[in-house]
Amino acid sequence: MSTMIELKNITKMYDMGGAEEVHALQGVSVTLQKNEYVAIMGPSGSGKSTLMNIIGCLDTPTSGQYIFNGVNVSEMSDNELARVRNREIGFVFQTFNLLARSDALHNVELPLIYAGTPAAERRRKAMETLTSVGLGDRARHKPNELSGGQRQRVAVARALVTSPSIILADEPTGNLDTKTGEEIMILLEELHRLGNTIILVTHEADIAEHAHRVIRIRDGKVESDESNGHRRTYKTAAHAS
Amino acid sequence: MHFLTELKEGLLISFRAIRANKMRSVLTTLGIVIGIVSVTLMSTAIEGVNRAFDKSAKAFGTDVLYIEKFPWVNSEDWASIRNRRDLKASYAAQIERKSSFADAVAPVMATRRPVTYLSNTIDDGLVTGTTSEYSSAAGVTVEDGRFFNAEESGGGRPVCAIGATVAENLFPKEDPIGKTLRVAGHPFTVVGVFEKQGGLFGEFTSDTRIYVPLVAFQSFFGGRRYVTIQVKVSDIKRMEDAKIELEGVMRTIRNILPGKANDFNINQQEILTQTFAPISLVIASIGLFITGLSLFVGGIGIMNIMFVSVTERTKEIGIRKAIGAPRRSILMQFLSESAALCLMGGLIGLIVSYPLSLIVDQFLPTSMPLSIVFISILISLTVGVISGFLPAYRAARMDPVEALRYE
Numbered sequence A: 001m002s003t004m005i006e007l008k009n010i011t012k013m014y015d016m017g018g019a020e021e022v023h024a025l026q027g028v029s030v031t032l033q034k035n036e037y038v039a040i041m042g043p044s045g046s047g048k049s050t051l052m053n054i055i056g057c058l059d060t061p062t063s064g065q066y067i068f069n070g071v072n073v074s075e076m077s078d079n080e081l082a083r084v085r086n087r088e089i090g091f092v093f094q095t096f097n098l099l100a101r102s103d104a105l106h107n108v109e110l111p112l113i114y115a116g117t118p119a120a121e122r123r124r125k126a127m128e129t130l131t132s133v134g135l136g137d138r139a140r141h142k143p144n145e146l147s148g149g150q151r152q153r154v155a156v157a158r159a160l161v162t163s164p165s166i167i168l169a170d171e172p173t174g175n176l177d178t179k180t181g182e183e184i185m186i187l188l189e190e191l192h193r194l195g196n197t198i199i200l201v202t203h204e205a206d207i208a209e210h211a212h213r214v215i216r217i218r219d220g221k222v223e224s225d226e227s228n229g230h231r232r233t234y235k236t237a238a239h240a241s
Numbered sequence B: 001m002h003f004l005t006e007l008k009e010g011l012l013i014s015f016r017a018i019r020a021n022k023m024r025s026v027l028t029t030l031g032i033v034i035g036i037v038s039v040t041l042m043s044t045a046i047e048g049v050n051r052a053f054d055k056s057a058k059a060f061g062t063d064v065l066y067i068e069k070f071p072w073v074n075s076e077d078w079a080s081i082r083n084r085r086d087l088k089a090s091y092a093a094q095i096e097r098k099s100s101f102a103d104a105v106a107p108v109m110a111t112r113r114p115v116t117y118l119s120n121t122i123d124d125g126l127v128t129g130t131t132s133e134y135s136s137a138a139g140v141t142v143e144d145g146r147f148f149n150a151e152e153s154g155g156g157r158p159v160c161a162i163g164a165t166v167a168e169n170l171f172p173k174e175d176p177i178g179k180t181l182r183v184a185g186h187p188f189t190v191v192g193v194f195e196k197q198g199g200l201f202g203e204f205t206s207d208t209r210i211y212v213p214l215v216a217f218q219s220f221f222g223g224r225r226y227v228t229i230q231v232k233v234s235d236i237k238r239m240e241d242a243k244i245e246l247e248g249v250m251r252t253i254r255n256i257l258p259g260k261a262n263d264f265n266i267n268q269q270e271i272l273t274q275t276f277a278p279i280s281l282v283i284a285s286i287g288l289f290i291t292g293l294s295l296f297v298g299g300i301g302i303m304n305i306m307f308v309s310v311t312e313r314t315k316e317i318g319i320r321k322a323i324g325a326p327r328r329s330i331l332m333q334f335l336s337e338s339a340a341l342c343l344m345g346g347l348i349g350l351i352v353s354y355p356l357s358l359i360v361d362q363f364l365p366t367s368m369p370l371s372i373v374f375i376s377i378l379i380s381l382t383v384g385v386i387s388g389f390l391p392a393y394r395a396a397r398m399d400p401v402e403a404l405r406y407e
C-alpha cells in the first residue's frame, strides 16, 4: 500500500477580529494509505469539516505540512489547488451542492468541462457514470425534480466522473432518511471495493462501523485513530431503485 | 481546445442567467441601448453634416478660384495684409486675356440694399454686381428666364437675375420674369430666377442674391468696394497649375517686383474644407463625449447588476470552485455574461436606432453608415468586458469554502 495523504501537525486558525481567534484544528497529524476507507467522527464544531476541506484542497492550513500523493500541497497556488481538486478529488457534501438550474447530466459533466474534456467524450462519460449510480433514466431532470437520495447520487456521480484518487464525503447521509442514507452508503462501499479511497465524515456510529478505520476528533485534535476490527458490510443487494 | 470549451460553457451559463432574469436583464440593458442609440444617431448626424458640407461646397463650385484682397482663412499676420491695395474689377478682362486656364472670369461686388416690389420688401437684399460671365464662372443654374447677356452687362442695363429665396419673398404669387423691382429706389427688370441651392452657407448661396450688371452697380452703389474675381478653371484636375499661372498674371497686372510678397490671395474651395475639418472635429468630439457619457452610465448599470449577480450566485461559484474551476474560468463566465448582456443591449440599440436615423435623414443628407453596426457591436462588447471585469474578478477571487457556506 502506498501513502496517499500525509498531514503533519496541521493547524487552522480563524481570526475573528480583535483578540478573538478560533482554533479549529490544533496540530493534526494523520497518514492515509491508498484504498483506505476512513470515517472521521467527533462532536459538532470539533473541526471535521475544516479537516476535510484541507484534505480536499478547498482550504489551506494556517500551519503544518500537507503532502498529497508526494506533492506538497500547502505551498500550492490557487490555480494549482483547483487543478488538484478537479483531477484528484471528488467531493460529496451534506447539502448535495448541485447546480439548481442544470440537469443531472450537466451537473455530472461539470468537472469534465474544467478538465477540458471534449464535449462528446464528456457527455458519454457523464452518462456512463450517472448510469452506474442508477440514474441513467434521470439525466434530464433538474435537482428539484429529484428526491434527496437521487440528488446525492448525482453528487456522487459528479465526484466520480473524473476518476479521482480520493472521494471525500462530508456527512453525505446527513440530509437523508435512514433508508436513502443506506443506499448512499452501499454506493460508497461498492466504490471502495472497486479500489477507491474514501474519507467519510459522520455523526452516526452505525455508519462509521462500515469503515476500515475510525478517526475521532475533539476540539481540533485527533482523539483516537484505530482500525475497525469488527467492521460491517451492507448486504450488497441491488442498490439501484 | 480548452479555452473554447470554457468560453462555450461561459456563454451557455450567461444565456441561462439572462433568461432566468428577463426583466432585470432588459432593464439593465436599457443603459447600453441608450448608449448605442446615441452612438449611431450621433455618427449618422456627423455623417450628415459632412455630406451637407460637401454638397454645399459642390454647389458653389470646386473648380472656381477666387482672387481677392484677403484670404478666406486668415493665417497671415493681419497687420501685414491690412494695407493691401484694393483689387479692381477691370482685372477680370486682363486675366481672361492672359490666362490659358481661365474658362470664364467674373468680377463680383456686393452690398446690402433694400429691395422692393410693390408692397413686398427685403430690407437688406444682397445686391451683387457682376458681368455676364458670372453665370459660367460661378456654375449656378438659371431655372427661369436667363442671366443678363454681354450686351446688357456691358451697357449697364437695368436688368437683374434673382435668387430663389428673393423670388419667393418678392413674388409670392406671380411670375417674376419681366417684372420690375426696385433696389434702393432704382428700377431693375427681372430677366431670370436661379435654381434653389439651399445648403449650409447662407452667405455664399445664390438664393438670397440679386444680381445686376456691374456697370449699373458701380454707378448706383459706388465702385470702391471689395472685389472678388471668380475664375472658372477649364480643367478641375489642374487647379494647382491654374493657381500658379493666375498668381503670375496677377503679379504682372499689379506690378509686383520679384522678391516681393503677393498682395492678394487666390482662394479655393479646398481652403474652406480645411476650415471645416477642425469644426467637424469639434462637433465629432462633443458628440463622442456625450455618447461616451451615456455609455459610461450604461456600463455602471451593468457593473452594478453584475455585482448583484455575483453575490446571488456565490454558492454556485463555490460549487464550481470545489469541483476544480480555476479562477480564469470563473472570470470568463462572468465576463461573458456581462458581454452578452451588453451585446444584447447593443443589438436592441441598433434596431431602435434605425427608424430614428430615418428621421435624421429628413434634416440632413445622410443615412446610417453600415460601419456603425460593427462599431456598435464592438463598443458594446468592450463596455461589457470593462464593466464586467470588477465583479468577475471578485467572483474569481472568492474563497471556495466561504462561497460554499453562503446561503
Ligand SMILES: Nc1ncnc2c1ncn2[C@@H]1O[C@H](COP(=O)(O)OP(=O)(O)OP(=O)(O)O)[C@@H](O)[C@H]1O
Binding pocket: A014, A022, A023, A024, A042, A043, A044, A045, A046, A047, A048, A049, A050, A051
Ligand atoms: N469561516 C470560519 N470562521 C470562523 N470560525 C470558523 C469558520 N469555519 C469554521 N469555524 C469554526 O471552526 C470550528 C470547526 O468547525 P467545523 O465546521 O470544522 O466543525 P465540524 O466538526 O464540521 O462540525 P459539524 O459536525 O457541526 O459539521 C467551529 O468552532 C467553527 O465555529
Ligand SMILES: [Mg+2]
Binding pocket: A048, A049, A050, A170
Ligand atoms: Mg461539518
